[in-house]
Amino acid sequence: MDPKGRMSRLTSLLRRRGIVLPSFEIYGGVSGLVDYGPVGARIKRRVVNSWIDHWGSVPNIVEIDSPTITPEDVLVASGHVGEFNDKMSECKSCGGAFRSDHLLDEFHDNPDTLDSSELDELISKNGVVCPSCGSHEWAAASAMNLMFQTSIGAMGGSRSAFMRPETAQGMFMLYPALYRHFRQRLPFGAMQTGKGYRNEISPRQGMIRLREFNMAELEYFIDPENPPVTDLSRWPRKVCMIPDPEGPHPNEVEVTIEEAFESGIVKHPTVAWFLAMTMQFLEDVGIDPSKVRFRQHASSEMAHYASDCWDCEIIGEHGWIEVVGIANRTCHDLESHEKHSKSGLLRAWRSFENPIKESREVLKPVGSVIGPSFRDRAGEVSLALSELTDLPESTPFSLTLSDGTSVQIEEGMVTRSLQETVVSGEYFTPHVIEPAFGIDRIIWHILDHNYLEMEKEGDEYTILSLEPTLAPYDLVVLPLFDKDGMDVMAREILDEIGSISGVIAEIDTSRSIGRRYARADEIGIPWAVTVDHQSLDDGTLTIRRRDDQSQIRIDVGTLIQCLTSKTLHTLF
RNA sequence: GCGCCUGUAGUGAAGGGGUUAUCACAAGAGGUUUCCAACCUCUUGUCCCGGGUUCGAAUCCCGGCGGGCGCACCA
Structure with a gap:
């Protein structure tokens, strides 16, 4: 059979047998939206179940389920509102559209902080030329919003909201409940499968770039000073790895995950563990392991929230496609939510191995004297006394308050004593390692890798050689x-x-x-x-x-x- | 968003300003057959949507929507 037509034969099969079809077709269809038919929905459910079972077999990982409608505040804190509202400038001459901030990279240190009018001004002042035709006639910059906006509440006074661009924020929102559930002990993980929404500029390639898609994400909360280490020798298979070409290991290699970690290609032990677990999952659902590779993001390519990121890519009819992103999100999300929400519940407690005992001499205010003497400033005086580091030898002495003024502390206003404190630990913001799976892309590659065209008694014959656990x-x-x-x-x-x-x-x-x-x-x-x-x-x-x-x-x-x-x- | 190509039964295709739009495969009913898409009879079902030109449009033109490729975009 003609190998060039393989993809269209596969696509025909998917439609004909009710696996994956265009949505709303009798109304002309909508680009970037697809249906799973009666056969496909079964396959999809079983893929999702396999994913849940795969990670659920780790004892400290649980499943949660969150709304897809997300208030604006949450996505402001996560950075999505800022990052997802890129401005575009259109060339009046050739019609090409470019990100306005990218056009100004040479002329401004931080162009993505500028608003539309500032961008337009800088573009015309610097005579930026169109990268494709060389003209410098630009239309005014306009926002492209990659999130679907909505509002909560049918009448006036409603709250602005978006359809979630990732499920991950749900896990961060539930961090306090998770921390309680796991009895205040790290590490632990929470996972969620469900829909995510991105209003793509131009969806292409069938089920690869969708506007509404199935995601499966896991947020693994760890103590950055004590990251969990797993025995990586359980995964002896060699995998193809492409580290950051600008990093210390610029070359593509075939190594086991254990070797990759020991040689420093993968720096973080928990990230290494997720790479291994991800590879195993893909094999379990029938992805051909020789068609998988891990590629590290260059720092310029990294998402706004990540400090290290490995894409898992699979090759199929559409070429190499990112199907999983494994990112070290560090404390970015929890810290940002703490700042925006002013919640004090987004931290974890770390006990010191040896509690720090401190004893120091302090001057304790005598309330019955300080109060009447200083009246409404008495609180300030007590505070300043507690903050003294160099205690004066004797009274009276002059004490400087936080507002800069001084007061005179007389004999009898304070008592000198030895105060013992024990600091047994500290609060910190956990770091998060996140594997994020694109379920639809994985299903496409499962179908692709298992779609076998063969010959049977001289006739063309087709088998979908799905793993039995995934069969419809x-x-x-x-x-x-x-x-x-x-x-x-x-x-x-x-x-x-x-x-x-x-x-x-x-x-x-x-x-x-x-x-x-x-x-x-x-x-x-x-x-x-x-x-x-x-x-x-x-x-x-x-x-x-x-x-x-x-x-x-x-x-x-x-x-x-x-x-x-x-x-x-x-x-x- | 831009440019080029494109849209005909469930799928794949042919055709095309004029009677009832064609074929294969698939599907349904019946027959036949002792295990790998056989055969026979019958049946169902199609010109993406809207506007224009025309006596007449599925066909030509314009717009929309969808698809493919390229450019751009894609945490």
């Missing part, structure tokens, strides 16, 4: 003929299978048996169970394996047992 149906029941009792028996078996928890089966009765196998193979059903004449006599069934069309014969009881214990594959 676990098996299909096929009566060889839809009559003579085979139809009844097939439906009885389907009923029985339907009562097994977590197993989804369907029945297909129309047309020839070969055609029905082909239909099942095409949407990735791993097993076909055929009821034939012999089944009626002795209760045995044919089990056919999708990937090699091999068959065995077992009785109904064995089938039910194997489905219940998920051991059907062991019979082959």
Whole structure:
């Protein structure tokens, strides 16, 4: 078959079989929005479940679920309102559009802090030329808002809000509850799957750049002075890594994650652990590991919140595509939310190994004397006394208050004593390591890598070789003929299978048996169970394996047992 | 957003200012057949949307929407 048309054949299949289709098609469709049909939605649910199970197997990681509508304040604090409102300048001559701040990089230290009129002024003053046609006729800078804006409340006085551009803020909002849940002990993680929204300028490439998309994010809160270290030798596979070309390890390498960490390519032990866990997840859902690489962001490419970032990229019909971003967000979010919200709950407590004992001499105010003597300034005086570092040898002495004025402290106003304090720890803002998965992009690559075009007896033949745990149906029941009792028996078996928890089966009765196998193979059903004449006599069934069309014969009881214990594959 | 190309059943395509728009595959009903897209009969279903030109538009023109590629954008 023509390899060039592979992508369009795959896309046709996805539409035809109800896997992924354009949304709102009878109204002309909307670019950047897609539907998962009856088959695709099953696959998607199972991919998401696999993701939740993968990270949920780590004991200190929990799942949460937050609103997609997010008040403006939250996204101001997170930096999204600022970062997502880039100004664009359009060239009047050729129509090219460019980020206004990028045009001014040479002329201003911090061009992204400027407003529209300042940008326009600087652009014309410096005679900035259009990078594509060389003209310097610019239209006025205008904002492009990459977030969908809405408001909370139907009437006047409503609050400005946005559809969330990432799920991560939900985890930060819940930090106090998480900290309590985990009994004030780091590290811990919270994960969430759900929709995110970005009003892309030009969505392209099918399900790769969507305006509404499925994300799966995990925020792992750690003590930066005591980051968790994992035994990386559990992941012996070599992976392709492309470190920052401007960094100390500029060359692409094939190494294990453990080697990458030990050689300093990956600096942070927790980031290294997430790279390994991410790789394992992708393999588990049927991504071809030889088509995966990790690429480190150059500092210029980094998101506003990150200090280090590795993209996990997968190659497929669309080329190398970022499907996971693993970022060290440090304390950026929690600190910024603390500042904006004035909440005191966004910290963690770190006990010192050896509590710091301090004893120092202090002058304690005698309230009954200080009060009447200084009246409304008595509080100030007490404060100034507590802040004294060099205690005067004797009274009376002159004490400087915070407002700069001095008062005279007389004998009897203070008592000298030894104060003992024990500092057993300190509050700090946890750091956050975040893996952020683009579920739709991963599903695309699962479909891409498992879409097999082959030849069968001279004809073209297609198999979606999905991992059995991700298949839209676990098996299909096929009566060889839809009559003579085979139809009844097939439906009885389907009923029985339907009562097994977590197993989804369907029945297909129309047309020839070969055609029905082909239909099942095409949407990735791993097993076909055929009821034939012999089944009626002795209760045995044919089990056919999708990937090699091999068959065995077992009785109904064995089938039910194997489905219940998920051991059907062991019979082959 | 700009430029080039493009839009016909579920899918892939042909055609095209004039009677009822064509084909293959798919799908539904029935028949036949003892396990890999067989065959026979019947059936369902299509010109992206809006405006213009015209006696007549699915066809030509303009706009919108969608798709592909390039430019730009993409935490």
